[in-house]
Amino acid sequence: MVTLDHLRATYFEEAAELLERAYAELAALSEGRAGEDTVHALFRAYHSIKGGGGAFGFTRPVGLAHVMETLLDLVREDRITVAPDLLALLLRGTDMLADLLAAERDGVAATPGVEAGILDALESAAKIDHIAREQAAPVQAAAAIADGWRIEFRPHPGLFRSANEPLHILRELAGLGPVEVVADPSRLPGINRIDPEEAYLSWTVTLRAAVARAQVQDVFEFVIDDCDLSIDALDDATEPAATMAERPVATPTAEPAPPDIAAAPNASPLAQSVRVDVAKIDRLVNLVGELVITQAMLAQHEATLPPDLCPGLTRGLETLSQHLRELQDGVMAIRTQPxxxxxxxxxxxxxxxxxxxxxxxxxxxxxxxxxxxxxxxxxxxxxxxxxxxxxxxxxxxxxxxxxxxxxxxxxxxxxxxxxxxxxxxxxxxxxxxxxxxxxxxxxxxxxxxxxxxxxxxxxxxxxxxxxxxxxxxxxxxxxxxxxxxxxxxxxxxxxxxxxxxxxxxxxxxxxxxxxxxLTLAVLDGLVVSVGRDAYILPIAAIVESLRPRREDVRDVVGHGQVIAIRGSYVPLVPLHTRFGVAGAVNDYTRGIVVIVETDHSGQIGLLVDDLVGQQQVVVKSLEANWRRVDGIGGATILGDGRVALILDVAGLAALPAVAIPAAPPRAHLHLH
Incomplete structure (x- = not known):
């Protein structure tokens, strides 16, 4: 059930996005990157904030947004130029609008009158062209009220997605006086091609009442960005609009021919989005992570079977792995944001x-x-x-x-x-x-x-x-x-x-x-063995791996050992000495050196026993499940059910060697 609190939360999310857009457009103006639609986009941002805020009775942010919208309307009409001082004023106004909205969101009363100074400055800027407005006042006054109005209302296809209903708008127009409404169904497709979420009809409305233009415009306030609209005054020479019964209406055929895509540039589908609770996305990420672990376990068991015992199982697991990777990439894309x-x-x-x-x-x-x-x-x-x-x-x-x-x-x-x-x-x-x-x-x-x-x-x-x-x-x-x-x-x-x-x-x-x-949930890693333990090296940090020759390794007094690689020397870090792992390979000529790139120490060579294989792993927080360990960035669960530690390669360079116990204790760790 959609509650008022849910609608308020949605409004504040949208307002935050609109403020981001406003700041981006203001930055474009200040840096000389403004396009034809920059001012219009800025106007729409303030207009949308005002419209939504008005529905919840947010008087102060609505009042400020209205003044800024008015100022930008003058800019759109080329009656005010966006000079640096005006741009600075708009930035201050946007900052204040953000503060007022934050106060409404948090349920905290903003300081009384805190926006008064910026309001005065904005209103003063809007009166720069007062002479031009006074000269145009007689003409505007004459056009402000007419005996009637001809309204052409053509909704954009996505009107319904902004929670607007044309029928309500037509009823509101009827509340101003007698109306004659003529529908235009020419955009209707065949019944088998109708999308119930798109608007197809448009209307011509003749309002026969002496009302102000502003009253008519207010009816369309919340759909102005989602429609094509014209409002023209009627006069004695204007031919009365035909009623619905008098005007011929084009009736679509039951099976219209498919439109020519090349000849219909507006036929491209509109981008659609849906708001999803963050907790639901996190739950989905966790479930995909569990699937990754289960798939790894199945692959581990399958590897122990003779190749010809069940070829269908092998093919199925390969397909499952591919689809699971695509699913995981898709879920991770949902989780990301700019x-x-x-x-x-x-x-x-x-x-x-x-x-x-x-x-x-x-x-x-x-x-x-x-x-x-x-x-x-x-x-x-x-x-x-x-x-x-x-x-x-x-x-x-x-x-x-x-x-x-x-x-x-x-x-x-x-x-x-x-x-x-x-x-x-x-x-x-x-x-x-x-x-x-x-x-x-x-x-x-x-x-x-x-x-x-x-x-x-x-x-x-x-x-x-x-x-x-x-x-x-x-x-x-x-x-x-x-x-x-x-x-x-x-x-x-x-x-x-x-x-x-x-x-x-x-x-x-x-x-x-x-x-x-890029993400904290999943990474591609190389599984390496050290003694009886398994560790994960992030693939993104690995440069190469090699088995060193004895003559390639040199002792440096006070700094341990280095390995010569193509004319340069890389510090050699035996991994078993950093974590006190017993039973590991001590002879570097029988082990594998993995060269990794760190941010502070450049390249280092990690000596491990062997390379087990590449695997996509789900990152679990070691600190949340146990405690922080220097040189470790997290943990994961391998296909055989063992817990493997994910190495923090940058932290390994500064990690000192520790004593290696003769019989190391086996800690039991359960990850959630």
Missing amino acids: VRTVFSRMPRLVREVAGMLGKDVRLVVTGEGTEIDKTVVEQLADPLTHLLRNALDHGIEPPDAREALGKPRQGIIQLSAEQRGGRIIIEITDDGRGIDRARVLARARERGLVSAEATLSESEIDELIFLPGFSTAETVSAVSGRGVGMDVVRRNIEALGGRIRLESRLGHGSRFTLTLP
Whole structure:
């Protein structure tokens, strides 16, 4: 049963999407990327927010949206130009609209009169053309009320999908006065081709009543974007519209000929969508994960049978595996969403913080359509907020300082996202002052984070900013200085199975690169054996595998061993020494070295006993089922029912060797 609370929740979801669209269109205007429909799309966003909010009695956001809609209507009529000051005003208005809607959503009363200033500014901007309006007033007044109106109402095919009903609209017109309604069924297809979810009829309505045009327009307020509409005043010379009985009506044949697709450009099906509760999607993802595990178990048992015993079973399992992969890809696609939902909040943050700091900064956003697992998206907001505030406060210089350095007064911060293989790469780049490594090192020594005798490389100095409590700010402000932020960023990103990397040039700026998994639910992995244990290496991290020769391995004093590969040396990490696995291969010439790529340490070689095979695995949280383990990113269930740990290859490089017990205890772990 659909309740009012359900409808309210749906409205707020749609309003959030409309606000994202509004911010995107405003960004297009500010960056000179506006197209013919940009202003119209912006107008429709505010109009839809107003229309839906009015149904729930959200007076304050509706009032603000109405004023912004009025202002944009003047822009559409070329009576106002979108100058930078007007664009800034629209951005402020959109920010305020977002705040008012958030207050209504959370059931919290917004501060009384908080929107008064922006309302005054918007109304003032709308009166810029008051002279033109006063000159046109007599003409408008004459046309405002007429003895009657001729209305042509042609719904778009998807009208019903926006929960509108033409019959209600016609009845509302009849409430204004006597009407003559003529239906046009010419778009009706044959009965066997009718889609009950599409609108086919259109109407011509003659309203014979002295009412204002605005009253007629209000009837169509909620369908204005879903129809073709014309409203013309009747006069004495206007021929009365024929009644339904007087006008010949084209009757469609029972079996019309199929239309010529090439001659019907509007015949393409409309994109359709349906809102689904997130809990239902998560349940579906979990069920598909269980199917993947069951399929792996069946394949494990089938492998023990003689090949000619049951060939039909083998073929069936192969087909099942293929269909299951397609099903899984489809379900994962449902679970993903564009990073736009997070990126759209960042321009406002940059504007507000830059204003607080007295800096002129432009945010350039690209790749906002990149899709990523919804769980990852939901947890990106805080890290991105910290990184952008850091770039604004520590990176971008004040306008006068930039000018003195020969830079443009306006600083640039770039926020981008892209998919590379099985990972999502998000970059935050600024053209500010960069990292002053001498100052960072000095501050770390002052706080006892680094010993006075320590000699650090540039990358090791950069890593200091991620230490808890570290800050180079001289004073504590509302933006920074308390040493809380960058360590939280790293912890949050690593909790998502991702990594963060910093690159910087003094005087030229910095770049933070976030590498995140495409999905947290499933991954393609390589099963490797170490002693009696099995581990999973993410396929996306693997470069190659090889069996090393004795002469390829070298000892490095204080740094363990390295392996020579095509003229370069890669650190060698025996996996059994990192997890204390007994009974593993100690002789690297009898084991397999898997070369993997890490974000911080470059390539490393993992020594394992053997390669078992590639397998798609369902990721289970080890922390939720047991506890956090360094070097482990999760767990899964193999086809034989054993629990296998999924390796965090980036964390393995820094993991120290541990003592190997003679008889290691076998822990029992149940994953849910």
